[in-house]
Amino acid sequence: MIDLRSDTVTRPTAAMLAAMSGAETGDDVYGEDPTVHALEERVAGLLGHEAGLFTVSGSLANALGVRSLVAPGQELLCEERAHVVRAELGAHAVWHGVTTRTWSDPRGHVDLDAVRRLMTPDAGPYLVSTAAIAVENTHNFAGGTVQPLEALRELRALAEPVGVRLHLDGARLWNAHVATGVALAEYGRLFDTVSVCLSKGLGAPVGSVLAGPAAAIAEARVWRKRLGAGWRQAGVLAAAGLYALDHHIGRLADDHAHARLIADAVAEADPSAVDPATVETNVVILDVGDRAAGLVERAAAEGVLTGVVGPGLVRLITHLDVSADDAKRAAGVLAELVRA
Amino acid sequence: MIDLRSDTVTRPTAAMLAAMSGAETGDDVYGEDPTVHALEERVAGLLGHEAGLFTVSGSLANALGVRSLVAPGQELLCEERAHVVRAELGAHAVWHGVTTRTWSDPRGHVDLDAVRRLMTPDAGPYLVSTAAIAVENTHNFAGGTVQPLEALRELRALAEPVGVRLHLDGARLWNAHVATGVALAEYGRLFDTVSVCLSKGLGAPVGSVLAGPAAAIAEARVWRKRLGAGWRQAGVLAAAGLYALDHHIGRLADDHAHARLIADAVAEADPSAVDPATVETNVVILDVGDRAAGLVERAAAEGVLTGVVGPGLVRLITHLDVSADDAKRAAGVLAELVRA
Amino acid sequence: MIDLRSDTVTRPTAAMLAAMSGAETGDDVYGEDPTVHALEERVAGLLGHEAGLFTVSGSLANALGVRSLVAPGQELLCEERAHVVRAELGAHAVWHGVTTRTWSDPRGHVDLDAVRRLMTPDAGPYLVSTAAIAVENTHNFAGGTVQPLEALRELRALAEPVGVRLHLDGARLWNAHVATGVALAEYGRLFDTVSVCLSKGLGAPVGSVLAGPAAAIAEARVWRKRLGAGWRQAGVLAAAGLYALDHHIGRLADDHAHARLIADAVAEADPSAVDPATVETNVVILDVGDRAAGLVERAAAEGVLTGVVGPGLVRLITHLDVSADDAKRAAGVLAELVRA
Amino acid sequence: MIDLRSDTVTRPTAAMLAAMSGAETGDDVYGEDPTVHALEERVAGLLGHEAGLFTVSGSLANALGVRSLVAPGQELLCEERAHVVRAELGAHAVWHGVTTRTWSDPRGHVDLDAVRRLMTPDAGPYLVSTAAIAVENTHNFAGGTVQPLEALRELRALAEPVGVRLHLDGARLWNAHVATGVALAEYGRLFDTVSVCLSKGLGAPVGSVLAGPAAAIAEARVWRKRLGAGWRQAGVLAAAGLYALDHHIGRLADDHAHARLIADAVAEADPSAVDPATVETNVVILDVGDRAAGLVERAAAEGVLTGVVGPGLVRLITHLDVSADDAKRAAGVLAELVRA
Ligand SMILES: [Ca+2]
Ligand SMILES: [Ca+2]
Ligand SMILES: [Ca+2]
Ligand SMILES: [Ca+2]
Ligand SMILES: [Ca+2]
Ligand SMILES: [Ca+2]
Structure with missing residues (x-):
């Protein structure tokens, strides 16, 4: 069988399994797993961010990132086929009260005119305030499309001065990076929080990483546990992620x-x-x-x-x-x- | 001062205050206020629905109506400037986990092509399912525009067969009715739940009514109390609503x-x-x-x-x-x- | 009929209705109703607090007060038959994620030993932190019992140094005040937030007031609207409350x-x-x-x-x-x- | 170092790692991981239940189990030091609106008198209804105490006829089983849902299992994804669990x-x-x-x-x-x- 349904179906290779078996582990709920630490630091560094958090899924990394940017009752803007609004089962609303409005773009790109029209920061006590905008790069449901770098820069220039923050759903940011040659950190630094996935094209069995400011990541760590997704000797999985970063990006x-x-x-x-x-x-x-x-x-x-x-x-x-x-x-x- | 900021600023007239003073009241939390009952039945009848619930605001009537149609983690679609998504402070997400996607229309109208593109009922265990669509008539932020009746009928024809339900934010449905001559019930029957407001153009001091199926309204009554919006001798306010229906529509x-x-x-x-x-x-x-x-x-x-x-x-x-x-x-x- | 089911069944008197009819009103959602302002200031003053918020029910005043003291995932302690945990339909958990533990006391009193045993402030990233304790005075389900003042003072002395805050459900604080002669403000100042009800023994048709610090009340005002309980010309009801304060306490x-x-x-x-x-x-x-x-x-x-x-x-x-x-x-x- | 802080610190053994490396895997989000399936069926069978769900933590298994028994705004009863109310960061309230009341027992045991006093099923539209009771066996914070089997049977006899359901937090049920010789299924069948943990005394690196009725488990699977805790090739972890069941119970x-x-x-x-x-x-x-x-x-x-x-x-x-x-x-x- 040739399985083209999704890149999530990748299975760990023999070499990856060997790396997993040899990993040093500890209790990550207590912050004591050295392999998890190594992965979190490695990914944060690649993305130009202070800190990282290893999560069981990309959905969780996205939701924890958005939670750090958007208070209950505030608004997240995104394209209408974005993973955060289509494929995360309403998580952002369900456990954190995030409301969403969407624009439509055939390629899944950022539509700067729509952002200008929709964005309503600090809207006062009667109207919903826009707190953040999410961008997916590459955009899965639009066909693995790459966000034009210039548009991302303009988005940053629009949002930053008015205090609207940016989350990058980079589940397949590795693919954008390889397709364009743009450095991961060049993408990463345009955003306040970034998620990347290790279990899709990179081939790890389980796991994503959320990167962002150290204080936001510390809070995300508590919320990860609150959602029941703290894990113990997760180093066995983190080792697969480290192996994938070494061998499966290019x-x-x-x-x-x-x-x-x-x-x-x-x-x-x-x-x-x-x-x-x-x-x-x-x-x-x-x-x-x-x-x-x-x-x-x-x-x-x-x-x-x-x-x-x-x-x-x-x-x-x-x-x-x-x-x-x-x-x-x-x-x-x-x-x-x-x-x- | 001529106050044109909103029709919410209307104050009760002397005749309305007299009606309020003369109202028979009871404890509405116990379901014993006869004037509240009369108002709820009257409005439900006008809208062609089984039952009504008197609420402290149009925001609450909308949120209770949508709650009856959309489960946590499911999706509501609406125009991007709709009151439900702009002016209710994210309530639908905050206390019921409703996620939203939006279309854009210059007149705030239903965009049937957008509905066809966005609507995803019964989307399975990985994707967000569309449970309902909200329409605002007249549409406040679009300029008091009236929804074309034919488009509402087509919307019903699109949504009903696939199990997607419809909520009408009719805060100013009275205005649409007066402007077009279309009967309130003709609008009302196209929707599963309808909210109307008594404290805007109709001039009552406080209150809206949610109309819908008897079972949904019974549940909404419990949720109204859960949100802290059960009220006791509310007949004094319901009397103002009844007065307004008698004297302030035409x-x-x-x-x-x-x-x-x-x-x-x-x-x-x-x-x-x-x-x-x-x-x-x-x-x-x-x-x-x-x-x-x-x-x-x-x-x-x-x-x-x-x-x-x-x-x-x-x-x-x-x-x-x-x-x-x-x-x-x-x-x-x-x-x-x-x-x- | 002599209705002894509850003091909520009280109906407005003729004199109260006259006060309501004569009230000056405005749009309270815009903060422009002078009678509402007068009531809020009057009650805050009586309770020794900075500011007040007029709410549609005591349940809402309690939930908004507790929300200002307890973050999602933190804990509120109370007696097991307290109104907040028995008669508010789980509101505190439903829309704000408050978790609760309870002690048992035959008279519904504060059990200082239980508080010492249960109270766990700043419990770190793995355990639930106690953020606040709620006390009901008089305690309805325990039989209208009055909380001993000395125990309330000891509770304050226990809680304040460790940052645990106190909410008073004073729906019937008027009764405690009249029974003991202790000033309302003497009770009120021992707590961070206080709710009182106008529609029970005081005889107003609808309404309660939450009192507390000005910043907390400003936030509570936004959350009141988020819950759909902002109201427009609420001065007609506030006038009943003011009348009740003048004539129905003694x-x-x-x-x-x-x-x-x-x-x-x-x-x-x-x-x-x-x-x-x-x-x-x-x-x-x-x-x-x-x-x-x-x-x-x-x-x-x-x-x-x-x-x-x-x-x-x-x-x-x-x-x-x-x-x-x-x-x-x-x-x-x-x-x-x-x-x- | 001899680490007696918790049994969560156990690390996978060499033989366990070998079992993990040899595991057949698939995409568990698509329900295609055979090793995960094997673990879920094995544990469900051991506990006398229809179906199982492999989760990233015991906290998640507990919260998903309780969610299946308790609707938002309803009540869960438990002992005051139970893991569900002390060590899950308020999750049950935060994302599902569960409210809690607690009894106190020095050994952490079920207090049948307290249950009789607190339990309020079908409490109507004004009061909180008791939907479920959670029991922890062994009880961690009470000192690894075993719940007397007779009391569990009496609890079942009290709760079942009035429709109150039972959740067993069996993170350390293995220990109770080994200490008493009571079969796992004998404990398991007294409860509507059961969680057990593989990463504590059993020594697996990550994972718990929720067991219960097939329909409840199917819903829990969707909610697991909604919380961001769906995982892909989780068979590598499930293999560790299966190894632990074979070698680490006795x-x-x-x-x-x-x-x-x-x-x-x-x-x-x-x-x-x-x-x-x-x-x-x-x-x-x-x-x-x-x-x-x-x-x-x-x-x-x-x-x-x-x-x-x-x-x-x-x-x-x-x-x-x-x-x-x-x-x-x-x-x-x-x-x-x-x-x-
Ligand atoms: Ca192949
Ligand atoms: Ca994979
Ligand atoms: Ca008005
Ligand atoms: Ca009499
Ligand atoms: Ca009354
Ligand atoms: Ca372990």
Whole structure:
């Protein structure tokens, strides 16, 4: 089976498992796991931030980051297909009372005009105050799109003077970094808090990291426990994350090449299904209309797993467990199916 | 002083106060206030619904209505300037975990294409499910605009078959009814829950009513108490509401005429400030750019109170306590100021 | 009917209604109702506090007070039958995340040993920190009992040095004041926040007041609106409260005498049902075992309404609408029934 | 260092790490991790329940279990030092609106009289309804005490007929089972939901399991994700749990013997510090008054780590990483220090 449903399906490699078995551990609830500490410092450093917190998921890292920026009853702005508002089951509202408004952008980009229109900081005692804006980079549901750096800089220039803060959902920031060559810290420093995920393209079994100011991270650590997500000898998992940082960032370029290869093959078979120029990283979205469900089913029958992510939209994600041969084979299968 | 900041500033008239003094009362927390009962039944009947609940504010009626339709972690959709998402201080998220996404429409109307794009009922265990859509009629921050009845019918036709429910924020539904001649129940029956306000154009000192199915209203009654908004001999206030229903609905036509009169005068002085054709009810929004703050200040100095509701936007609302002479005088003052 | 179910059933008198009709009003959501202002200042002054907030219920005043003292995830301690933990439908937990532990005292008194055992201020990042203690005076479900002043002073001495704060649920503080002669402010100053109710023994139709530090009250005002309990021309209700403060405090002594009169009559008929020495204010609790439900029913048939408040416990509350003749008649009916 | 601060400090053994490295994994967010499935079924079976959910912590398993039994605004009863109310940072209130009342028992036992007094099921629309009761077995802060089986049976007999449900915090249920010989399922079947912990005495690095009815567990799975605690290839951790179930339950008897050995030694040196008869499992609490802080410090200087858990109370917990020699050495050090 070639599993292109998501890069979350990556499994730990033998070398990663060896690193996990050899990890020094301690009780992380007591702040005593040296491998967790090493991972938190390493990621914070990469992102240009003071401190880091190792969390069980990217959803938790996002929610803890947003909590540090937005008080109950205040507002977070984001694009309407952002993970924070689509794929976290309303967590931000449920346990912290965050209200949201959204803009719509076909590529999932920051829409600076919409931000100017929506943003209402310090709105007084009758209206909702905008406290923060969340940006997802790369943007998963928009097709692994990379946020233009210049727009992020303009966003910072708009928000900072009026006290509106910025959270970066960087679950796939590694992919943006590899695709553009922009340093992780160059992205990271434009935001007040940043989440990154280790268990997607990087291939670790479990875990994300939230980076931000030391005081915010200290508070996030308490809230992590309040949500029942403190963990004990988490160093076994942190070791996988450290291994992934050492060995699995650069190779994301292969995933991007594989995604483009698949898109090229499908576009050749049916140009209406996908424009390969829109494939910037490891996500390919095929717009196949009524054929979506059937396509997914037939591809599965041929050993290629994909998923429906919207009306008529089939999504493929390449990753560590998809070899060059896998990608070629998937490209062939899918091209054949869209041609049919 | 001619106070055009809001129709909430209306004060009870002498006849209304007499009705209040003569009201029979009881302990409404025990469900024993006959005047409250009468008001709740009366409003429910007007809106074509089974039952009603008298609440201390329109915000509370909205939040209780939405609570009955949306479970924690589910989603409510609405226009981006809707009262529920702008002017209720995040209540829906804070005490019930409702998450929101928004569309943008210049007139505050329902955007059926946006609804089709955003609506995601029964989204499974990973994604946020859309549970309800809220519509504000008339739409305050969009300028007292009336929702086109046909669009509301199409919205119902879209939402009902997929189990997405509809809440009507009808704080100023009375104005829509008077402006269009559409029966209150014709609007009301298109929605699962409806809130209406008695303390704005209708002139009661305090109170709104939530209407809906009997079971939902029974639950809302418990949640009203849970939020600390159960009240005892509330019949003194309900009597004002009943008086207003008897005497103050038809006269809203005067408020609409006064609003148009002011808009006409201002447009004659500066056509760029307002298009009178956009003034459908009792709200006038003047777009005066950099002059907004100065205009509000100078109008106040001339005895006309107005408010800024967005960058460059000055809002005027006519109501029960603004006579024809008041309206003429305000029109003169404002025309003079925009001309200058 | 002689309604002894609760002092909440009191209805506004003709003189009170006249005061309401004559009240000057304004939009209290905008902070512009002079009668509301007057009431808030008057009550704050009586209680020895900086500022006051007029609320729709005592439950809301309690919850807003506790919110100002306890952060989400922190702890409030109280007696196990306190109104805040029994009769507010979990509000403190639901919308503010307050967790509670309780002690048990037969008279509902502060148990200083229990407080010493339970109180855990600044408990660090793993354990729940005690932020505040709530005391109810008089204590309704314990039988209108008055908290001994000396114990309140010791409680203050215990709590203040370690940063644990105190909330007084003074819904019936007026009764404690009249029963003991201790000044309202002497009670009030021992607490960080205080709620008092105007719609019980004082006879106003609706409303309570929260008193406390000016900054806490300003925040409570915003949260009152967030909970949907901001109100517009609330001066009509505030006027009733001011009238009650002028005319209905001293007369609570009559209610106390009436309660004792009933207790004496019942005790004479059945000494096991009640010890009149325990009747300190306007509440009488009869312990009649299996006879409770029957007693309530038969008393109602004789025109005397009472209520069951626990296994075998029948509660009577005297108030403004129960005359001396009513009390004598109720005493006769109940004595007859317990004798039977 | 001999670390007796908690049994959470246990580190995975080499054999456990080997089991982890060899585990088959999948994406558990998609329900595709076979090792997680195996663990969940195994634990559910041991406890006599339909289904299980693997969670990142015991706090999360408790909170998800309680959520399935108690609606927002309803009440959970428990002993005043229970983990759910002392050591979960108010989670139950914060994200689910659970309110709590507590009884006090010196051994942390169920107090059936208190339950009879406090329990108020179906309390109507004005009062808090008791929805569930939580019992901790063994009870950590009371000193690893075992709940008498007969009392648990009586609790069930009291609660079930009135619809009040029961949650078992069985973080250390393994210890109760080993100490008493009562089958895990015999305990488990008395409760509606049960949590057990794998990362304490059993020695797994991370993880607990919630067991209960299949429908409740399915909902808990969604709420686990909503709280940000869904995890991907969690089979690496589940494998450690399965290994622990195979190899580390029986040996808890050694921990109990070690705890008793230490208690005996200390009691011989200072009989006032501890009564060895109270040491039922792997927890020893020394009551040493003013000497507590000094004792902890001096023991640490001698290589024995302990902790203060209350005024004058020092706690020691034996576990997998404390050998018989370690226990003897710790006994000697502590006996010497209390004698001094
Ligand atoms: Ca993975
Ligand atoms: Ca492969
Ligand atoms: Ca009004
Ligand atoms: Ca009353
Ligand atoms: Ca009478
Ligand atoms: Ca462990």
